[in-house]
Amino acid sequence: MRKIVFALICISIIYSCVKEEIIDSPDVKLEFSSDTITFDTVFSTIGSNTKHFTIRNPYNQAVKINQITLAGGSNSPFRMNVNGVADDRVSNVVLPSKDSIYIFVEVTVDPTNVNNPLLLKDSIVFSINGNIQDVNLEAYGQDFHLFKGEVLQSQTWENDKPYLIYNSVIVDSLETLKIKEGCQVHFHKKSSLLVKGTLKVEGSLESPVVFQGDRLEEYYENIPGQWGDWLELEGGGIYILGGIHFLVGSKSNEINYAVIKNAHKGIQIDSMENKNEPTLRIINSRVENMTLNCIDARSTSLYASNCVFANSGSYALALLFGGSYEFYHCTVANYYSHYVRNDPALLIKNYFVYDNVVYAYDLTDANFTNCIIYGDNSPEIIFDHTYNGTKVPTDFNYHFDHCLLKSLYESQFEPDKFTNSIFDEDPLFVDFQEYNYAIDSLSPAINTGDIEIGSMFPLDLNGNSRIQDGAPDIGAYEWIGTKQE
Numbered sequence: 272m273r274k275i276v277f278a279l280i281c282i283s284i285i286y287s288c289v290k291e292e293i294i295d296s297p298d299v300k301l302e303f304s305s306d307t308i309t310f311d312t313v314f315s316t317i318g319s320n321t322k323h324f325t326i327r328n329p330y331n332q333a334v335k336i337n338q339i340t341l342a343g344g345s346n347s348p349f350r351m352n353v354n355g356v357a358d359d360r361v362s363n364v365v366l367p368s369k370d371s372i373y374i375f376v377e378v379t380v381d382p383t384n385v386n387n388p389l390l391l392k393d394s395i396v397f398s399i400n401g402n403i404q405d406v407n408l409e410a411y412g413q414d415f416h417l418f419k420g421e422v423l424q425s426q427t428w429e430n431d432k433p434y435l436i437y438n439s440v441i442v443d444s445l446e447t448l449k450i451k452e453g454c455q456v457h458f459h460k461k462s463s464l465l466v467k468g469t470l471k472v473e474g475s476l477e478s479p480v481v482f483q484g485d486r487l488e489e490y491y492e493n494i495p496g497q498w499g500d501w502l503e504l505e506g507g508g509i510y511i512l513g514g515i516h517f518l519v520g521s522k523s524n525e526i527n528y529a530v531i532k533n534a535h536k537g538i539q540i541d542s543m544e545n546k547n548e549p550t551l552r553i554i555n556s557r558v559e560n561m562t563l564n565c566i567d568a569r570s571t572s573l574y575a576s577n578c579v580f581a582n583s584g585s586y587a588l589a590l591l592f593g594g595s596y597e598f599y600h601c602t603v604a605n606y607y608s609h610y611v612r613n614d615p616a617l618l619i620k621n622y623f624v625y626d627n628v629v630y631a632y633d634l635t636d637a638n639f640t641n642c643i644i645y646g647d648n649s650p651e652i653i654f655d656h657t658y659n660g661t662k663v664p665t666d667f668n669y670h671f672d673h674c675l676l677k678s679l680y681e682s683q684f685e686p687d688k689f690t691n692s693i694f695d696e697d698p699l700f701v702d703f704q705e706y707n708y709a710i711d712s713l714s715p716a717i718n719t720g721d722i723e724i725g726s727m728f729p730l731d732l733n734g735n736s737r738i739q740d741g742a743p744d745i746g747a748y749e750w751i752g753t754k755q756e
């Protein structure tokens with residue numbers, strides 16, 4: 272028996288040492304997982320993500336690929352990597368029978384000075400025994416305005432081509448940055464728009480201003496955490512800045528018809544409260560898909576109407592260290608799905624603690640009227656105005672009127688702070704998984720808003736009338752039947 276086993280082992284070793292015969296027929300055809308690799312629009316000079324395809328040998332014998340060539344050579348905007356070899360020409364690649372290999376491809380687009388996307392093409396050519404096959408490569412490239420770590424003086428950004436921010440930029444004190452309707456503002460990783468002066472975002476219903484990351488591939492459409500700066504602290508911690516961050520002293524800021532998405536934090540407001548006017552007025556806007564907060568407001572004044580604040584890994588609204596806040600016809604919806612969320616959609620707090628010292632601030636008011644605050648956690652509203660069981664000795668004024676609210680802790684419920692409000696009834700969003708926070712025909716939010724407030728905001732976020740049916744719906748969207756579906 273031992274002799275038989277030994278003989279089998281020897282035969283196995285002999286066969287393993289025999290080189291697999293290579294097909295030399297000119298009729299050999301490889302199989303490809305795709306015949307065309309297409310990249311979505313990428314900015315000029317900024318590399319794309321990496322895509323790949325596979326080459327498979329369908330035969331029972333090995334195939335020798337004489338050459339794999341990037342047709343455009345060293346001048347091509349594309350780059351390839353074959354089995355770990357990064358070059359525009361790779362020779363004598365042996366592919367064993369029934370085996371396959373990966374080829375990885377990237378693209379960088381040179382500036383074109385043309386606003387519209389420019390289609391770039393190339394191909395990867397495979398030569399086997401005189402037979403030629405190829406895989407097409409396509410990419411759309413776009414030129415842009417580049418701002419890289421600059422201090423901005425007063426200026427206006429027109430909608431002629433996209434804006435790309437690298438290494439953050441800052442609007443200087445006493446200066447104003449105006450951004451006109453339709454502008455697309457993109458941020459590279461670890462980049463923010465910092466404002467010491469004033470920001471005026473002048474979007475429109477038809478052409479909102481969009482703030483997002485610089486990865487334009489479809490995969491990144493709703494991925495949070497793509498932009499926003501941070502500071503590394505001495506103790507090893509990290510302080511996350513807002514994607515749009517209003518610093519102390521900033522004033523008279525206005526955001527109208529904007530989409531702000533996919534940052535670490537959407538908006539942070541550090542400016543101290545201005546009793547004459549809000550530090551920020553944000554209307555007709557969507558702030559969504561943040562790893563931390565949509566709004567991080569600190570001892571400031573904020574006015575918001577006709578807005579959606581949705582999907583944050585922490586608080587959608589964090590109203591911290593007191594301040595003054597007004598929200599009208601806003602929808603706060605937190606269904607964050609990228610990891611487990613432990614924080615509520617709304618936090619209102621009037622103090623912070625440093626070195627065991629409590630620093631308290633007056634919450635002058637936090638008023639919510641005709642608003643939805645909902646999500647898939649419980650509770651979704653928390654009030655924090657006690658420390659170590661002792662109430663912080665400053666004002667803590669808030670009020671909810673004609674709102675639809677997800678549960679809060681029973682011990683925090685004060686009846687006089689909630690009037691004409693609905694608790695723990697699903698607002699029945701059309702499809703929150705697809706980021707559609709309009710309400711459907713059976714929503715309890717329909718016709719239950721305050722009429723006087725609805726008249727002050729007669730059009731919803733989509734430009735539909737709130738008052739033509741006699742009573743406004745709660746939230747940023749009015750239900751209008753089949754038109755909303």
